[in-house]
Amino acid sequence: MNPEQPISPFQLEHTPQVPELLYKLQCSIVLSTFQAGKIVTLSPVNEDRITQLARNFNRPMGITFTDNYEKLAIACENEVIQLKNSEILAKNYPKKPNTYSNMYFPMSTNYTGKLDLHDLSYGIDNELYAINTLFSCISTFDNDYNFKSYWKPDFITELKPEDRCHLNGMAMKDGKPKYVTAFNTGNTAKSWQKDLTKTGVLIDVDTNEIILSGLGMPHTPRFINGKLYLLLSATGQLVEVDIENKSYTEVINLKGFVRGMSFYKDYLFIGLSKLRQNSSSFAHLDVAKLTNYAGVAIVHLPTKSYQGLLKYKTSVDEIYDLEILPDFLRPNILNNFTEMHKQAILAEDSCYWVG
Template sequence: MSKPLPPFTCSYSPNVPELLNQLNCTIAISTYQAGKVILISAVNDNNLVQLPRNFQKPMGMAFEGKKMAVATKDEVIILANSPQMAPNYPKQPNTYDALYLPRVTYYSGAIDIHDLEWVDGKLWAVNTLFSCLVTLDEDYSFKPVWKPSFVTTYEPSDFCHLNGLAMHNGSPQFVSALGDGTTPESWRVNKANGGVIIDVESNEIISHNLAMPHSPRIYEGELFALLSATGELIKIDTHTGKYDVIKKFDGFVRGMVRHGDYLFIGLSKLRENSSAFRDLPIAKRSLFCGIIILHLPTAGIAGHIKYENSVEEIYDVKIMAGSRRPGLLNHESANHKVAITSPVGDFWALKNDD
């Protein structure tokens, strides 16, 4: 009898570790299904290593400078990189080149935050429950900034399942939603092909009848998005609303980031008991959960990471640029409490057993 695989076992293309080393980066993914943020790094040109950390239903992530934000079930956790602490981390000295430590918690409440973006010190969030874009700070659970024109009131009704946010030049430019209805959870009626992309500034729907759009992103002035229900990466003409399919995948695509010439795209293997996704046509073709690396100039597959167990659904994918082996201490563990940082020095405090 074969032994069961260790948790978070994954396979990957032989070239992926070398590619991450060449790009000088680490992949970060959030999986609300497994309750983890996972950092995937290359230890050399042949092997990857993972660092899974517990977060309660992690969704969107954002990075700006030394800061990292993670949206969870009812909080947004802010962490900060303290690279000078990394070499002396007591449990694993001389292992990490960065170390993210928890610093602030925003108590947002259970508003079902999806995408997060951090621009010029301001943290933006897609508040899916209230169908609006918000900012987060210490004064309120959230501050509403914008809502689609068809949403007439701020209330916790998830009218359209607003989910994705594309920023451009420091401002929200486009959002994705699974519908444009005006009654609570009306998006569920035509969830497989009732999606829309909305221009935030004009508040006009620029593209209709999309197959569950997620992860809109602007790269070099062009709008890309993922159609989760059909497994497609598309490029949208923002003037006509028409789109070209760049690549089609056998999987539920969600979570995308560009680094250099490469797109890192999350694929999910949909659960049979998922009320929202189990009846989608793509569910039968979702062969695995993991990351696809696409060479954008040629639309060729440059590599993949495939989970054999533990991880079935991915929400967000981010790149931690300039760090080949970052560490992260979450707020649930007591380990971070002995990390003392300040402008005048950083210290690992000795535990006092008294």
């Protein structure tokens, strides 16, 4: 009897058209999986094959790029790490020269403590905004405090580390946070855990007005071509919001736990997660029974049609966030766990590998 073959980590399968689509779009996918503790890049080698690169980070959640893609920020368990891109360092990478199109390496860190940061986004002048779920507010960062409160819902009477409403998602407009999602409007510790599939809300940051209520675990609000979209994780729906009439319409139902979304050239890339069966909050959801994998679904937004799927067979069970990285077909990301990032030196007018 032959011994069983070991299971390879990060086994990925996909529908046939996905590599061709990514190659046609000339883009890569960058996703965060806090469950596996990785940032993963998925890139088309050609029209038939996809390659991936997984890097260790401590419980990564929200990820964001600046508009010019020169900087990447990652919300981790105890810190927000900002990374800087260099095509020259990528080209001369000592381990694999002339292999990668670009490289992000750690440049600065804000030590936040365990704030349970969720969505993260660069705004005007590259100011970083983060959903501070533990303290039920939007935060910014400086060198004097673990966080600075930028905004909180008016139903939250005081900032305490109690995750009162499970604030989680943030849509930016004109370089500032404009809409947020939360699981309820409670003002006591973890009040959202009761009836969490029926009490979700979408809130206008400028007015504190509740635009939508009664939502099933809303996540990932995003402005796309002047319209607001969000994901209803409890029902698997992508919906378009009619802000003026305070209503929404379904675009497509992906029949899984949806969270994390990015748009590029008419296509939406949406994260799907396999929910923990021992989770007291999520295991009972109907979508938990429908999706036994994590992956990325692709939707053609103009026609509201399903276009393909990337599906993990091993290692990845939950995805929090994802971004599309255009024009970089073989990105690399260095973490601060290894010695290599210490050898990358970026000066104002030059860069080097040393050591």
